Amino acid sequence: MSTSSVPTCVLSGTDEGVPSTTPGHDPDAFVEIGSLTKVLTGTLMTRLAADGVLDMDDPVEKWLGATGGNGEGTGITLRHLAEHTSGLPRLPPGLTSRTDPYRAFTDEALRALLPRLGDLVTTAPGEQETYSNFGYAVLGAALVAADGRPYADALRERVLIPLGVADDVTPHPPAGRRKLIPKGLFGRPSKPWTMDGAILPAGGLWATPRAAARVLTGLVLDRTLGEPAPSWQRAGELTWHNGATRKASVFAGAFPDGRWVLVHRLGGSPEETDRMAVDLLRRTGR
Numbered sequence: 183m184s185t186s187s188v189p190t191c192v193l194s195g196t197d198e199g200v201p202s203t204t205p206g207h208d209p210d211a212f213v214e215i216g217s218l219t220k221v222l223t224g225t226l227m228t229r230l231a232a233d234g235v236l237d238m239d240d241p242v243e244k245w246l247g248a249t250g251g252n253g254e255g256t257g258i259t260l261r262h263l264a265e266h267t268s269g270l271p272r273l274p275p276g277l278t279s280r281t282d283p284y285r286a287f288t289d290e291a292l293r294a295l296l297p298r299l300g301d302l303v304t305t306a307p308g309e310q311e312t313y314s315n316f317g318y319a320v321l322g323a324a325l326v327a328a329d330g331r332p333y334a335d336a337l338r339e340r341v342l343i344p345l346g347v348a349d350d351v352t353p354h355p356p357a358g359r360r361k362l363i364p365k366g367l368f369g370r371p372s373k374p375w376t377m378d379g380a381i382l383p384a385g386g387l388w389a390t391p392r393a394a395a396r397v398l399t400g401l402v403l404d405r406t407l408g409e410p411a412p413s414w415q416r417a418g419e420l421t422w423h424n425g426a427t428r429k430a431s432v433f434a435g436a437f438p439d440g441r442w443v444l445v446h447r448l449g450g451s452p453e454e455t456d457r458m459a460v461d462l463l464r465r466t467g468r
Contacts, residue, residue, distance in 0.1 A: 188450040189362075193395040194443040194462060209391040211362045212355035213446055214374060215432050216425025218394060219387040220318055222341055222351070224264045224413025225401060226325055229340040232408060236260065236328045245324040248299040256300035257307040263321035264412045267310065269303030270317045274380075285376040292319055292380035315384040322383025333383055344407055345400045350393035353378050353386055361388070364429035364448040372429045385425060391432075395444040398434040403442060420463070426452035433459035441466045 189207040207213075230236050238261040242248045248256050262268040274295065277283045295302070299320070305312065322333055329336040334353050342348040355361045366372030377386030389397070400406045402414065402421045414421050422435030431452035436442035443466075445459040 189364075189448040190458075191391045191446045192443065192458075192462065193391055194441075194466065195399070196440045196442075196466060207362055207391075207446070207448055208360060210350075211360040212350075212352075212388045212390055213362050213432075213448070214425075214427045214430040215387055215389050215394055215446075216427045216430065217315070217385045218389075218397070218423055218425040218432050218434060219383065219385045220425075221401065221411060221413045221423050221434075222337060222387065222397065223318060223322055223325070223383040224411030225341050225407055226329075226337050227260060227264055227321065228409070228411045229407060230325060230328055233340075236325075238264070238412075240324075242299070242320060242324055245327040246296055246320070247293075248296040248320070254300070256303070258299070258303070258320075259307070260321060260324060261412065262307045263314075263317045263324070265311065266313050266317060267308050268314060268317045268320075269305040269307045269309070269312065270299075270314045270320065271302065271304055272312065272314050272316065274316045274319065275302065282373075282376050284379065284381040287319070287381050288379040289323070292323060296320075315381065318384035319380045319382075323380065325383070341407065345396060347389070347393040347396050347400075351387055351389040351397070353382055353388065355388050362448060366429065375428050377427070385427065391444060391446045394432065394434060394446070395442075398436055398444055399442055402436045403440060424452065424456055426455075431455040435459060435463060437463065 191206040191209050231238050239259050242258045243255055258268045274287050326333050338348050342351050363371040402410050415423055419437055420435050424433045429449055432446045433456050434444045443459050443462045447455045
């Protein structure tokens with residue numbers, strides 16, 4: 183599939199002008215945002231810390247029944263999970279399906295792994311960065327335990343409402359709102375992965391591209407909720423994050439000078455989405 187044939191939505195802006203939208207797929211329809219979910223989960227953590235509910239350096243076992251197989255602590259903190267330095271592998275153990283990999287990774291499946299969590303690390307916590315969806319599932323469960331409410335409820339009140347996007351970021355697009363599904367074989371809609379179980383805080387949210395852009399500008403440029411969470415990636419002065427599901431991908435990034443871009447695509451490769459977004463940012467800086 184060529185880049186030009188992939189339905190694409192681009193929103194961008196600078197501190198000198200209003201955001202612009204490149205014609206493409208509907209910026210007000212719901213799309214999968216994959217791992218861009220992580221910046222919202224990380225922001226929920228920083229908001230809970232700011233409110234004194236938890237400390238980002240709390241050991242994970244303070245909030246979950248997580249131990250090593252010998253009954254000792256895991257050595258993993260909430261900050262380790264947010265920064266991808268927990269030592270946990272990229273994916274939860276036991277995933278078998280290629281067409282719907284997270285379907286069996288339910289809350290119950292995660293709880294069953296917690297008693298041996300410390301034995302699942304591949305490197306000592308805090309020593310090395312290893313991107314981990316599994317780690318964000320654990321982080322989400324810990325935040326739910328600390329807040330005392332389901333993830334979606336806690337996120338809505340503490341993060342989405344203050345950002346002004348509570349109606350446009352959700353685990354389940356509401357009835358009556360348009361939802362865009364990438365095309366699969368023979369042009370049929372591709373079935374989205376099941377990501378409303380334990381993996382939700384790592385990559386299960388849906389949002390409109392316009393709301394996702396507001397997440398970027400609100401958290402990184404306006405700093406509506408304080409310093410950006412450690413979930414964001416950094417490359418020099420660029421603060422960014424991306425995300426990909428079965429056939430959808432997104433890149434969101436901003437520079438301190440006010441240049442920002444969000445690219446969402448319904449098909450193609452995530453790598454091409456990243457390249458397209460970075461190229462757009464470079465061109466706005468010339």
